Amino acid sequence: MIGLGIARRAAPDPLYQLTHRPASYLRELWGANRSVGSLARLLGRPRSEIAGYFRTLLTTDAFYSRIAESEARLRATGGGGTSPGGRADSSSEILYILVRVQRPETVVETGVALGYSSAYILQALHDNGTGTLYSIDLPTTDPEGRVNADGVRDRVHVRSASETGAVIPEDLRGRWRLTLGPSNPLLAQLFESLGPIDVFFHDSEHSYENMLWEYRQAWPRLRPGGLLLSDDVQWNRSFPEFSASVGAPAFRWFGAQGHRGAIRKPVGPA
Ligand SMILES: C[S@@+](CC[C@H](N)C(=O)[O-])C[C@H]1O[C@@H](n2cnc3c(N)ncnc32)[C@H](O)[C@@H]1O
Incomplete structure (x- = not known):
């Protein structure tokens, strides 16, 4: 019996796995916390409530x-490691x-790459038990990446x-709808086919x-109280300018690979 008990304690534990991640990851995690x-x-x-969701994910071994x-x-x-971004x-x-927190029915994202x-997002929809993610991506297959309209190279491919x-993961894909092609004009076309959305992620x-x-x-297209989220808001002035133009405060958070931003659409008359 004692042996069995030891065997159980020795089985992979989610927190054990976390503590065996690189120190840089743990520092980031602390920042997120x-x-x-x-x-x-x-x-x-x-x-x-926020801390509870955080804990749920960290201990969702699966x-x-x-x-x-x-x-x-x-x-x-x-493959895999060929993509320097998006891990x-x-x-x-x-x-x-x-x-x-948002418990969205409809989430729209542009930019998928390997799909981190x-x-x-799909794990959160799964845990909420509701919602669909619509993603748009124009795949970059050149190992050198792609140079954007500002002349800046994005190496993710x-x-x-x-x-x-x-x-x-396979079992999360039931809530996922992927369209391949450029976000402009596909995003506008997608919005034509959807009702109000709850979360948008650029x-x-x-x-x-x-x-x-x-x-x-x-x-x-965002319903009142909905969230506009963006990755890499440090690349140019578009995010702070947009936030100021709609008069809604922005929240920023920092990852190893860039800054993300969130703007909540005001509830009530804008
Ligand atoms: C930074 S990666 C996305 C990373 C992903 N969101 C993640 O966190 O794992 C950017 C993706 O957008 C794609 N992309 C680049 N230009 C695009 C465009 N005009 N429309 C749609 N997707 C585009 C790239 O090919 C790449 O797959």
């Missing part, structure tokens, strides 16, 4: 291990929390279009013009 208070204020929800399995499959065929990082934990952000979303081409265009497309 410290954002709990700011998130609670942005969302007007108790700290304990999520991290299934992502790791997908990564191992990619690595086995020479799992703590700023995506905040993405998960935002989707848990999509996986976090996949080996083939079919690798888009490759890390998303992570496609980070040129000033495209970011502003996507934010402007999404804002009127």
